[in-house]
Amino acid sequence: GQNIDQPTEMTATEGAIVQINCTYQTSGFNGLFWYQQHAGEAPTFLSYNVLDGLEEKGRFSSFLSRSKGYSYLLLKELQMKDSASYLCAVYSGGYNKLIFGAGTRLAVHP
Protein backbone atom coordinates (compact mmCIF):
# COMPACT_ATOMS: atom_id res chain seq x y z
CA GLY A 1 0.00 0.00 0.00
CA GLN A 2 0.89 3.66 0.02
CA ASN A 3 1.70 5.39 3.27
CA ILE A 4 3.32 8.70 4.12
CA ASP A 5 3.76 9.68 7.76
CA GLN A 6 4.69 13.04 9.22
CA PRO A 7 3.99 14.64 12.59
CA THR A 8 0.67 16.42 12.87
CA GLU A 9 1.86 19.53 14.66
CA MET A 10 5.09 21.20 15.75
CA THR A 11 5.92 24.43 17.50
CA ALA A 12 9.15 26.39 17.42
CA THR A 13 10.57 29.74 18.40
CA GLU A 14 11.38 32.58 16.06
CA GLY A 15 15.02 32.43 15.02
CA ALA A 16 15.39 28.75 15.87
CA ILE A 17 15.84 25.67 13.68
CA VAL A 18 13.17 23.03 13.17
CA GLN A 19 13.27 19.66 11.45
CA ILE A 20 10.12 18.09 10.04
CA ASN A 21 10.40 14.38 9.38
CA CYS A 22 8.62 12.28 6.79
CA THR A 23 8.66 8.52 6.31
CA TYR A 24 7.13 6.81 3.35
CA GLN A 25 6.21 3.43 1.92
CA THR A 26 5.09 3.58 -1.67
CA SER A 27 4.93 1.46 -4.80
CA GLY A 28 7.79 2.81 -6.82
CA PHE A 29 9.65 6.00 -6.07
CA ASN A 30 10.36 8.77 -8.52
CA GLY A 31 11.17 11.57 -6.12
CA LEU A 32 10.04 13.33 -2.96
CA PHE A 33 8.65 16.85 -2.77
CA TRP A 34 8.08 19.29 0.05
CA TYR A 35 5.39 21.93 -0.22
CA GLN A 36 4.41 24.81 2.06
CA GLN A 37 0.74 25.63 2.50
CA HIS A 38 -0.56 28.64 4.39
CA ALA A 39 -4.08 28.42 5.74
CA GLY A 40 -6.66 28.92 3.02
CA GLU A 41 -4.10 28.95 0.25
CA ALA A 42 -2.77 26.45 -2.26
CA PRO A 43 0.55 24.65 -1.73
CA THR A 44 3.75 26.21 -3.00
CA PHE A 45 6.74 24.16 -4.07
CA LEU A 46 9.73 24.15 -1.71
CA SER A 47 12.08 21.33 -2.67
CA TYR A 48 12.63 18.12 -4.58
CA ASN A 49 14.90 15.15 -3.80
CA VAL A 50 15.40 12.07 -5.91
CA LEU A 51 18.94 11.07 -4.87
CA ASP A 52 20.16 10.46 -1.34
CA GLY A 53 21.59 13.46 0.42
CA LEU A 54 20.92 17.04 1.31
CA GLU A 55 19.55 19.75 -0.96
CA GLU A 56 20.00 23.26 0.35
CA LYS A 57 18.03 26.26 -0.78
CA GLY A 58 18.44 29.33 1.36
CA ARG A 59 16.92 28.87 4.80
CA PHE A 60 15.32 25.59 3.75
CA SER A 61 17.09 22.26 3.26
CA SER A 62 15.69 18.83 2.46
CA PHE A 63 17.28 15.46 3.03
CA LEU A 64 16.49 12.07 1.55
CA SER A 65 17.46 8.49 2.37
CA ARG A 66 15.84 6.14 -0.09
CA SER A 67 17.01 2.99 1.68
CA LYS A 68 15.28 4.15 4.87
CA GLY A 69 12.23 5.64 3.18
CA TYR A 70 12.94 8.83 5.08
CA SER A 71 13.16 12.52 4.42
CA TYR A 72 13.28 15.68 6.47
CA LEU A 73 12.77 19.36 5.84
CA LEU A 74 15.04 21.66 7.83
CA LEU A 75 14.02 25.26 8.37
CA LYS A 76 16.64 27.64 9.74
CA GLU A 77 16.34 31.13 11.22
CA LEU A 78 12.63 30.68 11.64
CA GLN A 79 10.39 33.63 10.94
CA MET A 80 6.79 34.17 11.96
CA LYS A 81 5.74 33.88 8.31
CA ASP A 82 7.02 30.28 8.32
CA SER A 83 3.93 29.31 10.33
CA ALA A 84 2.16 27.04 7.86
CA SER A 85 1.51 23.42 6.99
CA TYR A 86 4.35 21.51 5.37
CA LEU A 87 3.36 18.69 3.05
CA CYS A 88 5.58 15.77 2.18
CA ALA A 89 4.67 14.17 -1.15
CA VAL A 90 6.09 11.21 -3.01
CA TYR A 91 5.88 10.77 -6.74
CA SER A 92 4.89 7.17 -7.06
CA GLY A 93 6.05 5.91 -10.42
CA GLY A 94 3.99 2.78 -10.02
CA TYR A 95 0.83 4.86 -9.96
CA ASN A 96 2.19 7.85 -11.89
CA LYS A 97 0.85 10.32 -9.39
CA LEU A 98 1.85 12.48 -6.44
CA ILE A 99 0.84 11.07 -3.05
CA PHE A 100 0.62 13.54 -0.18
CA GLY A 101 1.13 13.08 3.51
CA ALA A 102 -1.37 14.67 5.87
CA GLY A 103 0.91 17.61 6.48
CA THR A 104 2.66 19.05 9.53
CA ARG A 105 1.25 22.27 10.98
CA LEU A 106 4.13 24.39 12.22
CA ALA A 107 3.50 27.24 14.62
CA VAL A 108 6.33 29.73 15.08
CA HIS A 109 6.02 31.90 18.17
CA PRO A 110 8.05 34.91 19.33
Next chain:
Amino acid sequence: GAVVSQHPSWVICKSGTSVKIECRSLDFQATTMFWYRQFPKQSLMLMATSNEGSKATYEQGVEKDKFLINHASLTLSTLTVTSAHPEDSSFYICSQQAGRADTQYFGPGTRLTVL
Protein backbone atom coordinates in the same frame (compact mmCIF):
# COMPACT_ATOMS: atom_id res chain seq x y z
CA GLY B 1 7.86 27.21 -12.14
CA ALA B 2 4.53 27.33 -13.88
CA VAL B 3 1.82 29.89 -13.26
CA VAL B 4 -1.66 28.49 -12.82
CA SER B 5 -4.85 30.44 -12.23
CA GLN B 6 -8.25 29.31 -11.04
CA HIS B 7 -11.65 30.92 -11.25
CA PRO B 8 -13.62 31.54 -9.19
CA SER B 9 -11.59 31.78 -6.00
CA TRP B 10 -14.69 31.09 -3.97
CA VAL B 11 -18.29 30.20 -4.68
CA ILE B 12 -21.42 29.65 -2.63
CA CYS B 13 -24.27 27.75 -4.21
CA LYS B 14 -27.52 26.07 -3.32
CA SER B 15 -27.82 22.34 -2.98
CA GLY B 16 -28.71 20.71 -6.28
CA THR B 17 -27.07 23.27 -8.51
CA SER B 18 -23.95 22.80 -10.64
CA VAL B 19 -20.73 24.73 -10.30
CA LYS B 20 -17.94 25.07 -12.87
CA ILE B 21 -14.35 25.75 -11.82
CA GLU B 22 -11.79 26.83 -14.38
CA CYS B 23 -8.08 26.10 -14.25
CA ARG B 24 -5.80 27.96 -16.63
CA SER B 25 -2.14 27.54 -17.39
CA LEU B 26 -0.81 31.04 -17.98
CA ASP B 27 2.73 30.42 -19.17
CA PHE B 28 2.85 26.81 -20.20
CA GLN B 29 1.00 24.41 -22.44
CA ALA B 30 -0.28 21.66 -20.23
CA THR B 31 -1.30 18.38 -21.78
CA THR B 32 -1.98 17.09 -18.27
CA MET B 33 -3.55 18.83 -15.32
CA PHE B 34 -4.55 17.42 -11.96
CA TRP B 35 -7.58 18.11 -9.80
CA TYR B 36 -7.37 17.78 -6.02
CA ARG B 37 -9.79 18.22 -3.17
CA GLN B 38 -8.85 19.21 0.35
CA PHE B 39 -11.14 19.07 3.36
CA PRO B 40 -10.32 21.16 6.45
CA LYS B 41 -7.17 20.06 8.26
CA GLN B 42 -6.68 17.20 5.81
CA SER B 43 -4.20 16.71 3.03
CA LEU B 44 -4.74 16.95 -0.68
CA MET B 45 -6.56 14.05 -2.29
CA LEU B 46 -6.17 13.53 -6.01
CA MET B 47 -9.55 13.38 -7.71
CA ALA B 48 -8.61 12.98 -11.34
CA THR B 49 -5.98 13.51 -13.98
CA SER B 50 -7.16 15.71 -16.82
CA ASN B 51 -5.75 14.93 -20.26
CA GLU B 52 -6.00 17.37 -23.13
CA GLY B 53 -8.20 16.03 -25.90
CA SER B 54 -9.17 12.83 -24.12
CA LYS B 55 -11.13 11.55 -21.17
CA ALA B 56 -9.99 12.24 -17.66
CA THR B 57 -8.67 9.48 -15.43
CA TYR B 58 -10.55 9.37 -12.15
CA GLU B 59 -9.27 8.06 -8.84
CA GLN B 60 -11.05 5.24 -7.12
CA GLY B 61 -14.13 6.44 -5.31
CA VAL B 62 -14.54 9.64 -7.34
CA GLU B 63 -17.77 9.69 -9.35
CA LYS B 64 -17.01 10.70 -12.91
CA ASP B 65 -20.64 11.61 -13.59
CA LYS B 66 -20.69 13.96 -10.63
CA PHE B 67 -17.34 15.62 -11.20
CA LEU B 68 -17.17 16.38 -14.92
CA ILE B 69 -13.76 17.29 -16.26
CA ASN B 70 -13.14 18.89 -19.62
CA HIS B 71 -9.68 19.65 -20.98
CA ALA B 72 -10.44 21.05 -24.39
CA SER B 73 -7.28 23.09 -24.86
CA LEU B 74 -3.68 23.09 -23.72
CA THR B 75 -4.30 25.97 -21.37
CA LEU B 76 -7.71 25.27 -19.88
CA SER B 77 -9.22 22.48 -17.82
CA THR B 78 -12.62 22.73 -16.15
CA LEU B 79 -14.17 20.82 -13.29
CA THR B 80 -17.95 20.88 -12.98
CA VAL B 81 -19.50 19.73 -9.74
CA THR B 82 -22.97 18.60 -10.75
CA SER B 83 -25.93 18.51 -8.39
CA ALA B 84 -23.77 19.78 -5.57
CA HIS B 85 -24.56 18.81 -1.99
CA PRO B 86 -23.24 20.18 1.30
CA GLU B 87 -20.78 17.29 1.59
CA ASP B 88 -19.14 18.54 -1.62
CA SER B 89 -18.12 21.72 0.20
CA SER B 90 -14.35 21.71 0.03
CA PHE B 91 -11.24 23.41 -1.32
CA TYR B 92 -10.65 22.38 -4.94
CA ILE B 93 -7.16 22.87 -6.35
CA CYS B 94 -5.74 22.19 -9.78
CA SER B 95 -2.12 21.75 -10.72
CA GLN B 96 0.10 21.23 -13.70
CA GLN B 97 3.51 19.70 -14.14
CA ALA B 98 6.49 21.69 -15.31
CA GLY B 99 10.24 21.73 -15.20
CA ARG B 100 12.48 19.47 -13.22
CA ALA B 101 11.02 16.11 -12.31
CA ASP B 102 7.59 17.20 -13.53
CA THR B 103 7.14 19.27 -10.39
CA GLN B 104 3.50 20.10 -9.81
CA TYR B 105 2.58 23.75 -9.49
CA PHE B 106 -0.77 24.55 -7.98
CA GLY B 107 -3.42 27.07 -8.76
CA PRO B 108 -4.69 29.30 -5.94
CA GLY B 109 -7.65 27.01 -5.27
CA THR B 110 -11.43 27.42 -5.26
CA ARG B 111 -13.38 27.26 -2.04
CA LEU B 112 -16.81 25.77 -2.66
CA THR B 113 -19.57 26.09 -0.09
CA VAL B 114 -22.85 24.31 -0.79
CA LEU B 115 -25.77 25.46 1.32
